[in-house]
Amino acid sequence: MMKAFPSTAIFSLLMGLNLSARPLAFPTAQGFGANASGGRGGTVYHVTNLNESGAGSFADACSRTNRTVVFNVGGVITIHDRINVADNITIAGQTAPGDGIVVYGYGIITNGRNIIIRHLTILGSIKMSDGKCTLTWDGSNNVIYDHCTIGWGRWDCIHITNSTDVTMQYCIIAEGIDPQRFGAITDGTRNWTVHHNLWINQKSRNPKMKCFLQYINNIVYNYGCCGIVGGHSGADHYQDVINNYFIAGPSSSTTFLTEWDKTDKVYHSGNFADLDKDGTLNGKAVTDADFLSAGGSSYAGATIRNSPYLTSPVPVIVESAADAFETVLNEAGSSLHRLSINDRLRNHLKSLGTEGALIDSEADVGGVETVEGGTAPTDTDRDGMPDTWEKAHDLDPDNADDRNGTQLSPDGYTNLEVYLNELAAGGTTASGDTNERGVKKEGYAGKTVTSRFTGDALILHAPEKMDASIKLVNAAGRLFWSRSNVTIPRGETVFSLSKKGILPFSQGIVIVCIENEDGEYRMVINKGE
Numbered sequence: 001m002m003k004a005f006p007s008t009a010i011f012s013l014l015m016g017l018n019l020s021a022r023p024l025a026f027p028t029a030q031g032f033g034a035n036a037s038g039g040r041g042g043t044v045y046h047v048t049n050l051n052e053s054g055a056g057s058f059a060d061a062c063s064r065t066n067r068t069v070v071f072n073v074g075g076v077i078t079i080h081d082r083i084n085v086a087d088n089i090t091i092a093g094q095t096a097p098g099d100g101i102v103v104y105g106y107g108i109i110t111n112g113r114n115i116i117i118r119h120l121t122i123l124g125s126i127k128m129s130d131g132k133c134t135l136t137w138d139g140s141n142n143v144i145y146d147h148c149t150i151g152w153g154r155w156d157c158i159h160i161t162n163s164t165d166v167t168m169q170y171c172i173i174a175e176g177i178d179p180q181r182f183g184a185i186t187d188g189t190r191n192w193t194v195h196h197n198l199w200i201n202q203k204s205r206n207p208k209m210k211c212f213l214q215y216i217n218n219i220v221y222n223y224g225c226c227g228i229v230g231g232h233s234g235a236d237h238y239q240d241v242i243n244n245y246f247i248a249g250p251s252s253s254t255t256f257l258t259e260w261d262k263t264d265k266v267y268h269s270g271n272f273a274d275l276d277k278d279g280t281l282n283g284k285a286v287t288d289a290d291f292l293s294a295g296g297s298s299y300a301g302a303t304i305r306n307s308p309y310l311t312s313p314v315p316v317i318v319e320s321a322a323d324a325f326e327t328v329l330n331e332a333g334s335s336l337h338r339l340s341i342n343d344r345l346r347n348h349l350k351s352l353g354t355e356g357a358l359i360d361s362e363a364d365v366g367g368v369e370t371v372e373g374g375t376a377p378t379d380t381d382r383d384g385m386p387d388t389w390e391k392a393h394d395l396d397p398d399n400a401d402d403r404n405g406t407q408l409s410p411d412g413y414t415n416l417e418v419y420l421n422e423l424a425a426g427g428t429t430a431s432g433d434t435n436e437r438g439v440k441k442e443g444y445a446g447k448t449v450t451s452r453f454t455g456d457a458l459i460l461h462a463p464e465k466m467d468a469s470i471k472l473v474n475a476a477g478r479l480f481w482s483r484s485n486v487t488i489p490r491g492e493t494v495f496s497l498s499k500k501g502i503l504p505f506s507q508g509i510v511i512v513c514i515e516n517e518d519g520e521y522r523m524v525i526n527k528g529e
Contacts, residue, residue: 022035022037022412023409023411023412023413025037025116026116026118026146026417026420026424029167029169029314030169030193030312030315030316031144031195031214031312031314031316032164032165032166032193032310032312033142033144033165033167033168033193034167034312034313034314035165035313036114036115036144037088037114038068038088038089038090038114039068039116040090040417041066041404041414042065042068042088043066043068044068044070044382044384044400044403044416045060045061045067045069045070046070046071046379046382046384047061047069047070047071047072048072048073049073050073050075050076050077051077052079052081057077058077058083058103059079059083061091062083062084062086063084063086065086065087066088066089067086067088068092068384068420069089069091070092070384071092071095071376072097073096073097073098073373074096074097074098074100074101074371074372074374075098075099075101075102075372076102076104076368076370076371077104078104079104080105080106080127081106082106082107082132082136083103083106083107083108083109084108084109084111085109085110085112085115085117087112087114088113088114088115089114089115090118091115091117092384092424093118093119093121093334094336094420094424095384095420095423096119096374097373097375097376097377098337098372098374098375099337099339099374100119100334100339101121101371102121102122102123102339102368102371103120103121103122104123104125104368105125105127106124106125106127106132107122107128107134107135107136107153108136110135110136110137110140110143111136111137111140112139112140112141113140113141113142113143114141114143115140115142115143115144117143117144117148118147119146119148119334120148121149121341122134122135123362123368124151124152124153124154124157125362126152126154126177126178126362128153130154130155130178131155132153133153133154133155133156133159133185134150134151134152134157134158135153135157135158135159136159136160137158137159137163137166138159138160138161138162138163139161140163140164140166141163141165141166142165142166143165143166144167144168145168145169145171146167146169146171146424147169147171147331147334147336147424148172148334149171149339149342150171150173151172151173151176151341152176152362153177154176154178154179155176155179155180155182155185156176156182156183156184156185156207157173157174157175157176157202158183158184158185159184159186160184160185160186160189160192161186161188161189162187162188162189163186163189163192164190164191166189166191166192166193167194167195168192168193168195168197169193169194169195169196169197170196170197171197171198171332171333172198172200172332172333172334172342172345173198173199173200173202174198174199174200174201174202174341174345175200175201175202175345175365176201176202177359177360177361177362178360180203181202181204181358181359182202182204182205183199183202183204183205183206184205184207184208185205185210186207186208186211186213187210188210189212189213190211190212191212191312192211192214193214193312194213194214194216195214195215195216195218195316196216196218196324196327196332197218197219197328197332198218198221198329198345198349199218199219199220199221199223199227200219200220200221200222200348200349201221201222201251201345201348201356201358201359202224202358203225204223204224204225204226204229205226206227206229207228207229208229208230208231208259209228209229209230209231209239209264210232210237211231211237212237212310213237213238213240213310214242214312214316215240215242216243216244216316216318217242217243217244217319217321217324217328218245218328219244219245219247219324219325219329220244220256221247221249221349222247222249222252222356222357223246223248223249223251223252223256224251224252224253225253225255225258226255226256226257226258227246227256228241228246228256228257229258229259229260230257230258230259230260230261230264230302231261232259232261232263232295232299233263234263235263236263236265237263237264238265238305238310239264239266240266240267240268240308240310241266241267241269241271242270242271242308243269243318243324244271244272244321244324245271245272245273245274245281245283245322245324245325246272246273246274246275246283247273247274247349247352248275248277249353249354249355250277250353250354250356251356252275252277254275256275257286257291257294258294258296259294259295259298259299260291260295260299260302261300261302262300262301262302263303264303265302265303265309266291266303266304266305267304267305267306267308267309268288268291270320270321271285272284272285272286272321273290276353277352277354278352278353279351279354280352281322281325281352283321329350333345333346336424339369339371340369341369344365379397380398381396381397382400383399383400383401383402383403384419384420385403385415385416389419390402393408393415393418395415403415403416404416451512457495458494458512459493459495460488460492460493460514461491461493462488462489462490465487465488465490466487466488466514467485467487467488468486468487468488468514469486469514470482470486470488470495470512470513470514471513472512488514
């Protein structure tokens with residue numbers, strides 16, 4: 001497997017291609033929730049403490065609409081009541097210094113619309129009442145969760161009903177606790193995209209699919225009695241189940257599908273099940289017969305469709321199930337900071353059958369961990385962008401209004417969003433002079449390389465001559481085309497591409513990585529046929 005690329009401090013969108021009337025939630029957003037705009041163009045709220053409530057708290061930050069929430073602190077926020085998230089909010093967990101932010105105790109409610117939440121760890125507790133879930137996501141519209149870790153729910157980790165146009169991508173959903181130990185329950189939800197997530201150490205419901213659902217490139221590991229569950233109700237539900245991997249662990253039965261009825265209209269393709277617990281990824285292809293016989297003792301089995309039912313406005317870049325295993329292993333969860341909960345769960349998955357357990361409470365795994373706080377960079381005008389970053393991008397660190405300008409993005413992202421997107425990609429950090437992979441930030445300022453596609457060619461326009469390597473990868477960092485040790489002259493250069501090489505990007509996201517001795521320039525661009 002190709003390692004993930006070090007991400008960059010120069011994050012430029014393809015010029016000259018009209019992707020939509022407005023930019024996506026962020027450049028790598030996919031699925032039905034990808035068009036959420038969150039707090040774009042609104043105010044900025046700085047979380048300045050780890051208090052449960054009051055001025056500067058996370059709860060207060062989430063209480064008003066039209067905000068982008070950034071963090072001046074890292075650590076654990078312990079709560080004794082659930083936090084309600086208002087409409088039109090971006091929660092930028094990637095801004096937290098130190099080891100990031102964990103919200104622990106009683107969960108979060110996002111029963112609203114137009115919400116973006118990234119790089120947040122949300123954990124319930126045995127102290128919640130036994131019918132509560134860690135994340136409640138009911139009646140929502142236009143919401144996207146990206147790179148979050150969600151666990152320790154008492155009924156289910158996630159409760160989502162009557163929602164529309166929502167995405168959950170690159171998340172970990174883990175370790176439901178007593179009494180149910182379940183992953184997610186949904187009812188009445190339409191247009192839910194669930195892709196590249198790790199569902200791990202849950203007894204069942206990974207998720208229960210009483211909905212209209214795209215379920216693509218997920219990994220389900222160490223389920224107890226069952227992996228995914230059908231809707232099995234009187235109403236018709238449509239489930240597109242594509243290129244997922246079901247992997248048995250120490251707690252698992254051989255039943256990875258159950259409770260599917262004829263009202264479950266299933267399209268399935270490219271799925272695999274590895275049930276032998278032998279430490280090797282060597283599953284067998286899932287067949288029609290598996291779904292037809294998955295009714296259990298009470299239901300008739302699914303109705304098989306010959307084509308997908310759902311088409312999201314921003315298609316998911318689909319990998320094989322085996323490739324998705326590697327991507328999810330390396331990318332899922334609040335992955336900017338390798339918290340011990342994420343490392344522990346990844347190690348369970350890597351064991352491929354020999355490690356993992358269902359738990360009664362968080363105490364079984366040591367409780368909530370210590371999370372180092374770190375120091376946030378100076379932001380004089382409190383616009384969410386550090387002074388050093390603003391100066392490097394010709395912005396004014398004494399003018400808070402420039403956060404909502406769009407001069408850094410030809411595709412309409414605000415300047416604040418350019419910074420947040422760059423931060424989430426790992427190209428800069430919430431504190432310090434290097435990113436966590438040690439790439440120096442000096443030399444990035446003003447050196448944006450623009451790029452576009454025409455026919456079978458990649459056209460680059462560089463501000464200066466550079467000796468570099470060029471790589472085209474998908475949103476998860478998987479390589480499709482590369483050229484090493486080439487000289488890129490100042491101005492425009494054309495690189496020929498085979499049609500076969502560029503085909504995987506049709507209507508998807510292409511990340512162009514241009515890497516030289518001073519660091520890496522990175523652009524996100526979209527190739528449409």
